[in-house]
Amino acid sequence: MLSKRIIACLDVRDGSVVKGVNFEDLRNAGDPAALARRYNAEGIDELVILDVTATIEARRAIAATIRAVSSELFIPLAVGGGIRTGADAAAVIEAGADKVSLNTAALADPALITSLAELYGSQAVIVAIDAKRDGDRWIVFTRSGRDGTTREAGEWAREAEHRGAGEILLTSIDRDGTRTGFDCELTALVAGAVSIPVIASGGAGTFEHFHDVFTLGQADAALAASVFHYSEHAVAELKSYLAQRGLPIRSCSSPP
Amino acid sequence: MRIALIDYGAGNLTSVLKGFRAAGDEPGIPGAPADLAGCAGIVVPGVGHFAATSSIADAWRAAITRRVEAGVPFLGICLGMQWLFEGSEEAPGMAGLGLLAGRCARIEAERPLKVPHVGWNALDVRRHSPILDAIEDGTQVYFTHSFAGPVTPECCASTTHGQAFAAVVQRDNVAGVQFHPEKSGAAGLRILRNFLAMTRS
Numbered sequence: 295m296l297s298k299r300i301i302a303c304l305d306v307r308d309g310s311v312v313k314g315v316n317f318e319d320l321r322n323a324g325d326p327a328a329l330a331r332r333y334n335a336e337g338i339d340e341l342v343i344l345d346v347t348a349t350i351e352a353r354r355a356i357a358a359t360i361r362a363v364s365s366e367l368f369i370p371l372a373v374g375g376g377i378r379t380g381a382d383a384a385a386v387i388e389a390g391a392d393k394v395s396l397n398t399a400a401l402a403d404p405a406l407i408t409s410l411a412e413l414y415g416s417q418a419v420i421v422a423i424d425a426k427r428d429g430d431r432w433i434v435f436t437r438s439g440r441d442g443t444t445r446e447a448g449e450w451a452r453e454a455e456h457r458g459a460g461e462i463l464l465t466s467i468d469r470d471g472t473r474t475g476f477d478c479e480l481t482a483l484v485a486g487a488v489s490i491p492v493i494a495s496g497g498a499g500t501f502e503h504f505h506d507v508f509t510l511g512q513a514d515a516a517l518a519a520s521v522f523h524y525s526e527h528a529v530a531e532l533k534s535y536l537a538q539r540g541l542p543i544r545s546c547s548s549p550p
Numbered sequence: 551m552r553i554a555l556i557d558y559g560a561g562n563l564t565s566v567l568k569g570f571r572a573a574g575d576e577p578g579i580p581g582a583p584a585d586l587a588g589c590a591g592i593v594v595p596g597v598g599h600f601a602a603t604s605s606i607a608d609a610w611r612a613a614i615t616r617r618v619e620a621g622v623p624f625l626g627i628c629l630g631m632q633w634l635f636e637g638s639e640e641a642p643g644m645a646g647l648g649l650l651a652g653r654c655a656r657i658e659a660e661r662p663l664k665v666p667h668v669g670w671n672a673l674d675v676r677r678h679s680p681i682l683d684a685i686e687d688g689t690q691v692y693f694t695h696s697f698a699g700p701v702t703p704e705c706c707a708s709t710t711h712g713q714a715f716a717a718v719v720q721r722d723n724v725a726g727v728q729f730h731p732e733k734s735g736a737a738g739l740r741i742l743r744n745f746l747a748m749t750r751s
Contacts, residue, residue, distance in 0.1 A: 296663070296711055297670040297690060334735075339670055365568055370692060370733050387562050392733060415561050415598035417668065417694040460694070461668065491668045512662060514669065544670040544690045 295542040298508045299339040299515035300533060301493060302522050304329060307346045309355040327362040333522065334367045336529035339544055341367070342395065342463075342517060345375035353382075357389040364390025372420055374463070383410050387418065395463055397422040398436040401443060401450070404457055411458030420493075421454035422463040423447055425480055432480050439467045447480060448487035455488045462492045463517065469497025473521070476503055481511030493517050501535040508541055551578025553749065554589040556614070558605045560596035560629055569732030573742035583613035591623045591749035594630030600640040600654070600697065603633045611647065618649065623723045623748040625681075631719065631726030632699055640697045649724050652700040659712025666696040667711045671729075679706040679720040681727070683744045691717075691727075691734035698728055723748065 305312040310324035330341055341363065345356045356373070364371055373386040374395025383394045394414075400407050400421050411419045424439050425432040425447035432447040451462050464484050466477035476497045485492045491514035494507045498518035507513045522528045537543040553570065555577040557563055563579070570577050570593075577593060580586055592614055596602060606614075618624045626634050635646045638654035646654075657665050675687040685707075698715035701708050707718035709728070719726045725745065731738035 295671065296667065299669050364565065366572070368569055368572065368732060368735055368738055388564060390564050390568060392565055417597055417666070418561070460666065489664050490666065491664060514664065 297339070297542045297544045298513070298536065299493075300504070300529060300536075300543075301340040301342055301515050301517040302330075302333045302338045302529065303342045303344055303495070303517050303519040305344045305346050305519060306356060306359055309359060312346060326359050327366075330363045330367055333529055334369060336527060337533055337544065338369070338522075338529050340370040340372070340515070342372045342374065343391075344395075345373065347376070353385070357385060360386055360389035360391050372463075374420070374422055380406070380409060380413070383414075387414060393418050393420050393461070395420040395422045397424065400454065400459075401434065401436055401445070404453065407454060407457040407459050411460070416458050416460035416490075419459050420461045420463050421451070421459040422465065423450060423454075423484070424465045424467050426467040427477075427480070432483065435467055439470075448483050451484045451488050451492075455490050459490060461490055462488060464492055464494055466496040470495075471520075472497055473499030475499060476507035476511055476513070476516065478506055478511035481507055481513050485512040485514070491515060501532050504532060505536060505539055505541065508536070551580065551585070551589055553577040553591045553593060553746070554580045554586055556580070556592065556594045556606070556610070556630075558594075558596065558602070558610075560598050560602035560605070563595060565730075565732045566593070566595045566627065569739065569742055570746075573739050573746055575746050583609045586613045586617050589617065589622065591625070591745065592617060593625045593627065593745075594633060595627040596629035596633070597694070598629060600629065600632060600638040600646075601644060602629065603646070604641075604644055606633075615647065615649075618724060621723050623745065624649075624725065625745045626726035627732075628695060628728060628730060631716075631728050632697060634719065634724065634726050635699050638697055650699070650702065650704050650719060650721065650726075652702050654697045654699045656697050657695075657711055657713065657715060663712050665712075666694060667698075668694045670734075671709050671711060673707040673709060673717055674714070675707045677706050679718070679725075680748050681720045681725040681741060681744050682706055682718060683747070684740055685737060685744075689737045691729040691731070691737060693717075693729045695728060699726075
């Protein structure tokens with residue numbers, strides 16, 4: 295049976311992980327490659343590196359980070375943040391990313407989804423949607439939640455799929471950083487609107503929140519950042535918890 | 551070059567190259583069919599639409615077939631495995647390499663299951679084969695695809711997503727994996743090492 299994926303997000307700025315990381319036995323707690331190695335050893339199913347910088351110099355740093363991570367970890371690696379053009383996507387894919395995550399650029403130029411899907415395959419193109427509740431609708435925002443649009447989350451997800459996206463990375467702006475749980479209503483709405491996998495993001499605080507978004511929210515994968523930073527074995531413990539509650543989860547036992 | 555990695559423009563080869571490096575070899579990318587002479591193994595990767603295999607020109611097909619018939623181990627990954635069959639309903643007018651009987655078809659799965667089939671799923675090992683050496687029944691590997699090959703006598707491991715399909719095939723020196731061994735953690739690297747072992751025996 296297809297497993298529900300647990301994805302760790304590394305927010306990287308100037309070559310370092312931004313959100314508070316406090317593993318005692320990591321020599322450089324801010325080193326994304328060291329953190330990625332740690333998550334991999336715990337059984338993480340996939341990694342997302344989110345580049346939260348914008349300068350040219352920092353872009354070179356992110357390429358070095360991607361190279362470092364992809365040379366030693368053999369699990370899917372997605373990279374997002376600031377990918378505006380085909381050349382931006384090519385740079386991170388050549389560095390070793392398996393998928394690129396488009397957000398603002400996809401809304402500004404939806405044809406970019408199609409051109410990247412034709413070049414690299416749909417499996418390499420994630421469209422990230424940041425949505426905020428407005429009454430009984432969820433409105434799409436861009437530029438890290440600063441600018442509202444006229445689009446609704448479900449309708450934009452359908453268009454993204456139609457244009458060639460292989461997955462949707464759906465973030466609830468209302469829940470992001472609150473640790474009060476994923477927005478299961480929003481996730482179920484988008485999961486029901488598309489036939490491609492939906493990765494839920496924003497609001498993870500407890501193991502139960504993951505269970506809820508996989509069941510009530512019908513998510514195919516769940517992404518979190520800080521929740522994995524609080525305890526050293528959070529990924530392994532989370533997977534064990536979800537497996538005990540009957541969800542299909544990839545076992546963390548070490549392979550041959 | 552010892553291992554020839556065929557680049558026909560279907561996706562990027564970076565991850566596959568890195569996987570083989572970690573497994574202990576450095577594949578070369580042949581520029582012309584004649585470069586296959588003397589190679590010890592041929593790998594055809596690829597993602598996306600079956601029609602992409604049409605860019606493997608006839609001269610390449612002939613050279614690959616000649617080497618495979620001479621006993622050189624072949625590994626098809628994802629689309630490269632589908633290409634081993636006679637064809638695919640994804641591009642009905644196009645012939646595959648035809649080394650394996652049967653045609654690839656779209657995965658039939660109903661909600662809540664989704665197609666494409668993306669993520670980690672289990673290998674149901676049906677019989678032992680060199681490509682699966684030391685891989686236990688139930689091992690999870692990473693898939694991303696919408697079409698797949700049928701379960702035939704060449705199938706050594708199947709995977710179920712709505713229906714069972716061929717996840718690993720092997721007949722003599724010809725092997726294929728529907729999943730991405732270069733993205734399947736330690737188990738995936740073991741499968742790449744198994745292929746490299748086939749090229750050394």
